[in-house]
Amino acid sequence: MKVGIVSYGAYVPRYRIKLEEIAAVWGDDAKSIIGGLKVNEKSVPGLDEDAITIAVEAARNAINRGNVDVSRLGAIYCGSESHPYAVKPTSTIVAAAVEAEPNLTAADFEFACKAGTAAIQTCMGLVGAGMIDIGLAIGSDVSQGAPGDALEYTAAAGGAAYIIGSSDLTAVIEDTFSFTTDTPDFWRREGMPYPEHGGRFTGEPGYFKHVTSAATGLMDKIGTKPSDYDYAVFHQPNGKFPQNVARKLGFTPEQIKAGLVVPRLGNTYSGSCMIGLAAILDQAVEGDRIFMTAFGSGAGSDAFSITVTDKIEEIRDAGPKVEELLQNPIYMDYATYAKHKGKIKV
Template sequence: MKTGIVSYGAYIPKYRIKVEEIARVWGDDAESLSKGLKVDEKSVPDIDEDAATIAVESARSAIARCNIDPTRIGAVYTGSESHPYAVKPTSTIVAEAIGATPQLTAADFEFACKAGTAAVQACMGLAASKQIDLGLAIGSDVSQGAPGDALEYTAAAGGVSMLIGTNPDEIIANIEDTYSFTTDTPDFWRREGMPYPEHGGRFTGEPGYFKHVTGAAEGLMSKLNTTPKDYDYAVFHQPNGKFPSRVAKMLGFTTEQILPGLVVPKLGNTYSGSCLMGIAATLDQAKPGDCIFATAFGSGAGADAFSFEVTENIEKSRNKVATIEEMLQNPTYIDYSIYAKHKDKLRRA
């Protein structure tokens, strides 16, 4: 049975810090960093925001977009690298906050930046097998980067929720198929009890991101017998602005295909929300009949590729909640001291 996206919602904190402000503190070359990363600024959570509150806000947005009864949701899965509790699920908090029935399955997912798309795949299986009516898949993060580390320039905050179901009268984008490519590549990790992740330098690019994204993308196109020319849009995981542009070119996609979903320059890397955020931004603009190709990447390492076809129902979801473009407008800029406070980088003894 065909599954698809019934609704989607996002949340982006209003606070931003510019790359040049972070560079000022650490004495780095802001112009070179901005050009190299293709990121100008990133989102910063408020003091009382975390992956759970962001997940709740994005889920409420998804429900409001389609006015779905939340008691129909039979599964809530939240993917994140920054769950507020080491032992205590984020997904139960979300389910309670949105008014979902207790008769559901809930769990937290972890697979670096592709935990959100892993949750989508799980919801697809449960919905297709008729074990649930609707599944709620979430990618939400308040990404971590050690002070002065390269990650600090891009690690951002935000989340996206997607309702997955099978009713053709409700689906706004059919999921034609999905394909995953996974290996044990230690390009990025964080041990229990450590406040910040570490990265494997040379493993981040070719052995990590590019090998897995191309592996999943080429695998899905081969499975579907499609080419980049068969798609109107394409979205790739956005750790920065450079990687998705490069991998798109490697695979044969054009700049015009990826530009609508390329939100990282004004947002930063929202980790588990990154690829989903690009898909959401693309759906905000897509028309019935448009085809969208998307590939998420998660360090450790793996990639999930998806092919979507937008349906006529997309028009019913317009103007119900804020678009990604609207959420990126009119931010409140903060300096490094306020940023450090918001990110709890200043610890009391």
């Protein structure tokens, strides 16, 4: 049975802060930070936006784009590291907001930045096993970075939703492959407002080891090579890592260009790779092959091999494209940003 993407949708809040603005507050050298991270600005949630509202907006965009009958949904999984409730599933609120039937299974996932792709894999399994007709997999975050911490330069807000099924596919997911280890490169303890991380340790033993292992694992498994793909997208904690890992694996800058949204968006954690994939689908044509590898600290990577079908032409324009979501930003200063991020208490 072929399993894949029936429809997709993304959502990005309108607010942005430029990295210069953050650097000015902390006395950092903006030029060297922007040059090092290859990120110019990042998205900021509205005062009334969180991982749930972003998940709902992305899910509604996916449903409307594909004109999907929500009564077919048999599963809803939301991946995030910023679920507003510690106990009370985001996915139940999403289910009500998209008017899904109560006869479905739902749960929240957490795996740093790859919880959303884990949700896609779970839906693939349920669809492939014939347990459900279609499933909704979401990656959504309003990620946190402590004031003055390196993460503050990139931790952004956004999400993407994918409807996974076995018929009427916009893109076929040929296979997926994961690589998981116990690597403490980044974590947040219960009740703590901001995550901790291992600085440079997040790079080689974290991001690069897991992304390359999952990516090569998948290509070995299905017998493909980088040149077989038209597009590639890797998790984007900054602009540098995905470009370096792409080069290391043998992908060209041209292959990753369409999905590299991080310079204008920042790291949307669970939404990162999935928004990148949405940006690629926004411009891909029938027969295009896409290679995607997500990374979540802790640590693990999920790789996917995807082929676009002719249905893309039918649904592409029926929802907001990532490029449209990135347009008309409202820029804010650090004080307003701090208010939006709940860093100011009254």
